[in-house]
Amino acid sequence: MTGTAERTHWEERYFQAEIETMRREELEALQLERLKATAQRCYQDIPFYRQAFDDAGVRPADLQSLDDLRRLPFTTKQDMRDAYPFELFAIPVNDGRVQRLHASSGTTGNATVVGYTQNDIDVWGDTFARAIAQVGGDEHSILQVSYGYGLFTGGLGAHEGGIRMNSTILPMSSGNTKRQVQMMHDFGVDILACTPSYALLIADTAIEMGYHPATEFKITGAICGAEPCSEGMRREIEEKLGVVLVDIYGLSEVMGPGVSCECQHQDGLHVAEDHFIIEILDPDTLEPVPDGEWGEVVFTTLSKECSPLIRYRTRDISRILPGVCRCGRTLRRMDRVTGRTDDMLIIRGVNVFPNQFQEVLASFPEVTSYYQIILTSDGPLDHVILKVETVPEFDFDEIRRIEDLQRRINAELKSNLQVSVEVKVVEPKSIERSEGKAKRVFDLRGDVR
Ligand SMILES: [Zn+2]
Known part of the structure; x- marks a missing residue:
């Protein structure tokens, strides 16, 4: 998409090559196996899903191929609100296995609450760590997390990625921008994770403070998500900070950041298809659209233990990019989200x-x-x-x-x-x-x- 030719000298980095470059047939077999288990667990342990499956006249045992996913009922944000706080949990909250709770802001109604077992947190760390690898990060890197920490999944999601990668984490959270710049400089931060608008503010603040971060700072990568970033804004941040910026996508209902992430070719976001099935549907008919066409993004989780979701309607608009990526990953790519049906x-x-x-x-x-x-x-x-x-x-x-x-x-x-x-x-x-x-x-x- 943009001039990435000068970056091809970078060694291609995979965090989990055995998954990220898996043959499609093997990947789809893995998806089907995990889908069957997820549907079974939802039906067995969550009354909402048992009812929804019964209403749709479908049983978990009816899933014989990935195409059968289309027979399963949808889950909407309203369903999650109505289930407030824990009715969509597959594991009782006091059971001893639920390690953490996150929740959306809930400005227009009940918050949506999501629970995580240790395994859920590990999966989250794995998928975010893939993004760290995409910008050249490893156990020698210092990762500055300038997403807000708290119920919002940005801060702790990036944090889990840093733990999984064994990077040195600087848990700044957002705010106090001059101190962010000072520590980025003094500590020799390698990678920044935050929203694109905050990355730009950090860059501008550094320049105002008299620095020339593109040449004077050690930072080489930025992982930015939680809001749209245009190509112009990306280039501005990349030039001012001297970084490669990759877009990361996720939403708290489905997990948090890491559901999909760009590779260094910046040509679509590779979906973590070992943990999520992506569908792109016509928002009016709810029928699938062909690859390359825009529609509503719908996710089914494949490995979540506490808060599994069947066909969750995100209201985000994107499309599947046809063809394979130059990086060699076989995980399909979604385009950058152009907006939410809610934001239109x-x-x-x-x-x-x-x-x-x-x-x-x-x-x-x-x-x-x-x-x-x-x-x-x-x-x-x-x-x-x-x-x-x-x-x-x-x-x-x-x-x-x-x-x-x-x-x-x-x-x-x-x-x-x-x-x-x-x-x-x-x-x-x-x-x-x-x-x-x-x-x-x-x-x-x-x-x-
Ligand atoms: Zn790629």
Whole structure:
């Protein structure tokens, strides 16, 4: 996708080559065996699934091939909320085997709660460690974890990966950005794990503090997930920090970060198919779409003991990339998630994901990756203001240049996304920075819709 040719001198790194390059037939046999066991356990130990299977007229014993997965019922986020707190657990919480609980923020209803046995945590560590290997990390590396620690799965997920890899872990969590930079420099950190917007803030803060991290810091890799990252933003972080950035994907309901991860070719995220079956479905018909076509991502867990999930509808939009990757991994690749069906904005009848604005902005060297989308009502019509920030080198005093830039961005958005927006170019550093996931969309249209 991007110019990775200069990186091919890197030795290909596998953390678990025997799995990551397994022949497809063997992998599918392994998936089927684990799927049967998972379905059996769900039916036996979780009343919700017994009911759902019975309602669908299917029994675990009916699973004779991977195609039979399509006969199984779906699980939705609402099902998980309704099961609050522990009704979807296959193991009672006080049983002695449940080692940890994580939960989603639950801003719109009950939180979704997920339990982990020691084996669940080990699997998580394994899959995250694959990502560490992708950026050249090993037991000699220092891994700075700047995802938030806590109920959110980012911090502890990366932490488990570091343990599994035997790396030296620096558990920074998010916040106190100057100290993050200072320790990254003083300790000789090799790999950073955090959200892309926080990686950018760390890079910018380092530069403000007078450092030139691309050449003065030891860091060579970044593992960034939990929010979309455009190619432009990736390049900006890579250049400022002097790293290779790989995108990692996961969601707390399914496990946390590590469900899929890019390799150094940055051409799709290899799914940990030994632990998860991915399906891409048409969100309306819920029928599978062919490889290469976009649809809703649905996961079935294959090895989770405490919180197994059958056909969990993530509401994330992605697609399977056809063909095999140059790295030799046989694990299939999903494309980077363009958005969640929940995040989709409907602007004057046109469906747009916030990330699509970011992709368009990436083609303008005059602006940074910081932007905000503000939606208001203009009578019955939607009005969109897109605030974008210029790079420091841009001459902000020349009004003609500002107007020209606004006009060009507007035209590009119109031709790419078919939406008309009011572009407001603002001075460097006037858009609020984020230490975790960036808030980019402000919908002030009210509840009258
Ligand atoms: Zn690859």
